[in-house]
Amino acid sequence: MDAKIISNKENGIIGRKEIHMEVSFEKNTPNRKELKQFLCSKVGANPDTAVLRSVETNFGIRALKALLHVYQSKEAALATEPRHILARDGMAEKKKKKEKKKAAPPAKK
Secondary structure: OEEEEEEEEEEOOOOEEEEEEEEEOOOOOOOHHHHHHHHHHHHOOOOOOEEEEEEEEOOOOOEEEEEEEEEOOHHHHHHHOOHHHHHHHOOOOOOOOOOOOOOOOOOOO
16 A cells, blocks of 8 residues: 555644545455554654544545544544544544334224
C-alpha cells in the first residue's frame, strides 16, 4: 500500500486533526482495521486516538480516499464522534435493538 496526504487540517475548536488521504493498493481492498493501522503509521498517530471516519472506493480502480480524525485523547474521540462511526471502528459496541413485546393472546370466554 502507498498513501498520499491530500490535506491536513487542524481543528482547534474540537481538538483534532482531519487528514484526507489517497491510498493505492495492489490486491484486494484492505479492511477498515488494516487501513486504520496503515494510515496511523504513515502520519505517526496512535490508533487508539484515531477514528477512520470515511472510506470511499471506486469500481475498477485500485485506490481509495479516506478521512482520518486524530484526537488528543481517546475520551475526546468518544465524546465527539457519532456512535455508529465508533462502532464501525471498533471503539464502541453496537447499539442493540429493543425487542418488541408480543401481545398476549386474547382471553378465552
